Amino acid sequence: MVIDADKHGIGDLCITAWISQANPELLHHATGAKAQVLELFSQKVVPRCSGMINTFESYKYELANPHLPRLETRARQLGFQHWARPPVNLDDEYRQWAKGQHKRPLVMLFPLANRKERCWPLAYWLDLANSLEASGLATMTCIPARDDSFINFPETRWEGDWRRIAGLMLSSALVICNESGPAHIAGGLNVKTLTVCGPTKNKGIFAHLPTVELISADLACVGCMFSGAFRPACEIACSALLQLPVSKVLNRALTILEA
Numbered sequence: 001m002v003i004d005a006d007k008h009g010i011g012d013l014c015i016t017a018w019i020s021q022a023n024p025e026l027l028h029h030a031t032g033a034k035a036q037v038l039e040l041f042s043q044k045v046v047p048r049c050s051g052m053i054n055t056f057e058s059y060k061y062e063l064a065n066p067h068l069p070r071l072e073t074r075a076r077q078l079g080f081q082h083w084a085r086p087p088v089n090l091d092d093e094y095r096q097w098a099k100g101q102h103k104r105p106l107v108m109l110f111p112l113a114n115r116k117e118r119c120w121p122l123a124y125w126l127d128l129a130n131s132l133e134a135s136g137l138a139t140m141t142c143i144p145a146r147d148d149s150f151i152n153f154p155e156t157r158w159e160g161d162w163r164r165i166a167g168l169m170l171s172s173a174l175v176i177c178n179e180s181g182p183a184h185i186a187g188g189l190n191v192k193t194l195t196v197c198g199p200t201k202n203k204g205i206f207a208h209l210p211t212v213e214l215i216s217a218d219l220a221c222v223g224c225m226f227s228g229a230f231r232p233a234c235e236i237a238c239s240a241l242l243q244l245p246v247s248k249v250l251n252r253a254l255t256i257l258e259a
Contacts, residue, residue, distance in 0.1 A: 001078070004052040005030035005045075009114055010037055010181025011205075012055060012074075014188050017041040018208065019075045022084040036162040037181075041086040041188055053078075062204075063227070069207035083208075088189060090166050098167035104138040107253065108168060108186075110177035112143055117234055118178045120196045120241045120249075122149060127246045128176070128253075129153050135254060140168065142182070173257055176249070179205070179214075187212040194253055198238035199224050215252055217244040 005013050005028040013034055020026040020043055027046050028038050035045045058077035062070055075083055111125040129139045133154050141153045142165060150156045159165055165182075166189060169175055175186040175193045179200040186193040187209030195206065197216045206212040216222045221229035222240045233239075 001025055002027045002029050002046060002049055002052045004048075004054055005034050005038065007054050008034075010034065011184040013037050014041065014181070014184035015071055015074050016055065016078075017043050017086045017188070018071055018083040019078060019080055021086040022082040023080045026078065026080070033160060033162055037185065040089060040162060040166055040185070042089040043086060066204070069204045071208045085208075086188070088166075090163060090170075094163045094167035095170060097164065098171040101168060102138045102140070102171070104136065105257070106138045106140060106168070106172040107132050107257075108172045108175045109139055109141040110175065110180060110182040111141060113178040113180035116236070117199055117238050118180060118197075118241075119238075120178055120198075120244065121237070124244075124246050124249075126153060128250055131246065131250050132253065137173070137257070140172075142168075174253060176253060183212055184209070192256055194249070194256060196241065196244065196249060198222060198241035198244075199230065199234070213252075213256070215244070215249055216240060217248075219243060 003016055017038060027044055029048050029052055030038055030045050038045050055074055055077060058074045061077050062073040065073060071083060109125060109129060111122060113119050129141060132139050139154050141150060141156045142159055143150060144160050146158045169186050169189050169191050175191055177183045177195055179195055179197050183193055183195045187206060190211055193212045195212055195214050197214045217240045219240045224230045
């Protein structure tokens, strides 16, 4: 059984890596950055072949069974009952390189996601970065390619190599991100992670990752999962994310760092 991982997001691959770790008959086909992520979590990547599958149907099962965590719904949809944490496979050169990239305690920021409804406003991220720097911390805002929208951030990295990103995560004190692939990767690396959430179902997606903490506004629509209270305007900007203040995220980040 081979998953066509190129059709899925990074977070999806991190979840199916847990399933294939306990069920070696489940394999992945992937290229580029997605192959890097799977190999980071010790998964075998195979060439393209006929009869590959996807896991899109599991979303329907998940919505019909909101009491179940995503890892379990994904496993059931694929016909499996067991899963296990995949070991990290990262050459020491990336760990050593990352340690030389900062001198102060590092907070990594990942302000992007593959759906803009999941994105906390960029202006909030800039305020958060400056506030963390003012608290004596180093920040590193990671984006996949150069973007002049980030020119005013204290430090921005245009980094597409997930092995280098993983090394930086492992050397960091905290990762802060939207509900996106980096949250799954940081959690898989057992790194403390604060995930800003709006439409995402509370806890279920990250139930298997104890170092990932979710933070959201105190609104009834949080966790709508793009249905119910979800409106056409939400595709432009999530009201719950717009109403999540920088001060709440900053205070929680500082509390985590002090623990």
